[in-house]
Amino acid sequence: MQELTPKVLAREAHLFTVQPAVAFRQRSSRAWDASRSFVGTNPPFGASIYFHLKSGYRPGNPFGDPHVVITDSLGKKVTVLKLPEEDIGKTGLYRVVWNLRGGGALSLELMPPGDYVATLHANGQAYQQKLRVDAEE
16 A cells, blocks of 8 residues: 555545456365365455545446446456445445456356456546456466
8 A cells, every 4th residue: 555645645536556466276175195284374366456535426426336347458348346335425445356257256267367457437537557367376
């Protein structure tokens, strides 16, 4: 949140730089000896997208509710990320998480690694940031 400055807070909206995400696949096999336990923390899954709204928005806003659209490198819409209903009308810092899938929350296929664009639509304005999805190592 190094970008969160008084200048950013004075703007109507701001979409922060999106950190690269890793498209790893969770594995369920346990190929190791059961007497050995390996403990560790998985990295967060998906792409966390942070933005700030100076003014609260209201249902019925002619521009619609704030939302983030993910597009691929060709500009094709991959998915739309909406805010939870309990956040309607609130101002401040928001986070939405893209699960690296296209076609909505029920899609099982991960999008391929590559370059994407996150676009925040708020109060009739659009704010864009590049988003990179890396393959697992």
